[in-house]
Amino acid sequence: MRRLGFALLAALFLAGGLAAQEPSLIHAGRLLDVRTGKVHADQGLLLKEGRVAAVGPWSQVLAAAPKGARVLDLSGQMVLPGLIEAHTHVLLQGNRFKQDYADQILKESIPARTLRAAAAARSALSWGFTTLRDLGTEGAGYADVDLKKAIEAGVVPGPRLFVAGKAFSATGTYPLQDYAWELDLPSGVRVVDGVEAIRLAVRDEVRRGADWVKVYVDRAAYLGGDGRLRTQTNYRPEELKAFVEEAHRLGKRTSAHVKGWDGIDAALTAGFDTLEHADGFTDDLLDRAVKQGAFWCPTIYAGIWVADGRGPLGHEFPKILAAAFRKGLAKGVKIALGGDAGAFPWTENPAKELALMVDRGMTPLQAIQAGTVVAADLLGMKDLGTLEPGAHADLVALPEDPLRDITALQRIKTVLKAGEVVRQDP
Numbered sequence: 329m330r331r332l333g334f335a336l337l338a339a340l341f342l343a344g345g346l347a348a349q350e351p352s353l354i355h356a357g358r359l360l361d362v363r364t365g366k367v368h369a370d371q372g373l374l375l376k377e378g379r380v381a382a383v384g385p386w387s388q389v390l391a392a393a394p395k396g397a398r399v400l401d402l403s404g405q406m407v408l409p410g411l412i413e414a415h416t417h418v419l420l421q422g423n424r425f426k427q428d429y430a431d432q433i434l435k436e437s438i439p440a441r442t443l444r445a446a447a448a449a450r451s452a453l454s455w456g457f458t459t460l461r462d463l464g465t466e467g468a469g470y471a472d473v474d475l476k477k478a479i480e481a482g483v484v485p486g487p488r489l490f491v492a493g494k495a496f497s498a499t500g501t502y503p504l505q506d507y508a509w510e511l512d513l514p515s516g517v518r519v520v521d522g523v524e525a526i527r528l529a530v531r532d533e534v535r536r537g538a539d540w541v542k543v544y545v546d547r548a549a550y551l552g553g554d555g556r557l558r559t560q561t562n563y564r565p566e567e568l569k570a571f572v573e574e575a576h577r578l579g580k581r582t583s584a585h586v587k588g589w590d591g592i593d594a595a596l597t598a599g600f601d602t603l604e605h606a607d608g609f610t611d612d613l614l615d616r617a618v619k620q621g622a623f624w625c626p627t628i629y630a631g632i633w634v635a636d637g638r639g640p641l642g643h644e645f646p647k648i649l650a651a652a653f654r655k656g657l658a659k660g661v662k663i664a665l666g667g668d669a670g671a672f673p674w675t676e677n678p679a680k681e682l683a684l685m686v687d688r689g690m691t692p693l694q695a696i697q698a699g700t701v702v703a704a705d706l707l708g709m710k711d712l713g714t715l716e717p718g719a720h721a722d723l724v725a726l727p728e729d730p731l732r733d734i735t736a737l738q739r740i741k742t743v744l745k746a747g748e749v750v751r752q753d754p
């Protein structure tokens with residue numbers, strides 16, 4: 329009866345945005361400590377006001393809990409922290425080909441795209457992603473800020489969102505392009521050039537609710553004669569520095585879209601906090617990333633998914649990236665889970681990225697860490713990505729063991745966010 333009750337509450341929550349009644353005790357058959365990889369059997373979690381108040385052996389936590397506390401029985405499942413996806417676009421629904429991208433910007437209104445984004449957020453949460461870093465609306469203004477606020481207010485279900493608003497690129501470097509010159513078309517980014525204009529634009533983004541400053545640092549990849557993946561940079565070094573300085577001055581972090589050697593070099597020189605894609609990472613650049621403490625979201629799945637639509641190099645990128653990934657892993661670069669969901673459609677579970685990371689050399693535990701503690705560190709959030717006392721009670725549970733089979737994380741059965749059951753399969 330109790331299980332049925334929770335399922336009903338979860339269904340009500342997902343259907344109508346009603347606040348589900350919170351369990352205050354969780355009985356975990358197995359609990360994964362994502363920092364150490366240790367699995368502790370028969371554990372209890374005491375929840376209070378959306379956070380973990382205590383964790384330990386079930387008998388002890390139960391004895392210390394208030395009488396009559398509501399128990400969520402997960403004794404047949406493994407419990408771990410909710411997953412964090414550090415590179416998504418909830419306002420995009422897949423763009424394998426150039427036209428897919430243009431169609432979304434030209435044929436769908438921003439309200440229509442926002443409705444789809446709300447559905448994407450609901451899917452992400454039900455798959456176990458309790459937090460997303462969403463890196464740019466791609467022409468949908470600051471709809472990500474609105475969605476974040478709607479989720480926080482309980483209007484629609486979804487993960488915690490850290491958003492970038494409009495990403496930045498320089499004049500003539502980002503779609504929509506190659507249309508008749510007399511047309512004044514919308515852009516997928518906020519176009520800005522020059523140091524002073526950049527400083528002002530960063531302030532304005534932050535004013536409108538951006539948590540992150542995202543910059544398209546390079547484009548036009550080609551294979552250089554030296555075998556490196558080369559690119560053209562979109563900005564001069566002093567312009568890139570202006571983005572980083574102004575964001576940091578305002579207490580915000582910076583994300584650099586980079587594909588090839590030149591872009592990665594420029595982003596590292598400017599001091600960006602996170603590098604996205606970075607297929608063209610070489611030993612020298614990886615060493616610099618380690619030294620600077622920069623994070624890397626490799627976006628493996630997106631690279632594979634869009635390959636057909638990315639010209640002659642489309643199918644080369646995933647191979648180049650796989651080699652770079654193995655090197656980066658060996659050197660100890662901080663790799664966070666970031667698959668670029670939105671570049672592939674939201675009908676696909678972003679947890680597929682975890683399996684690809686394992687295929688390319690990570691242990692299942694390392695992949696889980698990339699999607700929990702490392703991603704939380706990237707966000708600067710000490711109370712996410714763990715189930716230690718004081719952390720947000722964001723957790724997932726499943727009957728299988730993801731340390732044996734990482735694809736099990738595509739089959740999560742139970743999801744709680746801030747201590748509320750948002751999914752519970754029978």
Ligand SMILES: [Zn+2]
Pocket residue numbers: 415416417463668671
């Ligand atoms: Zn992206």
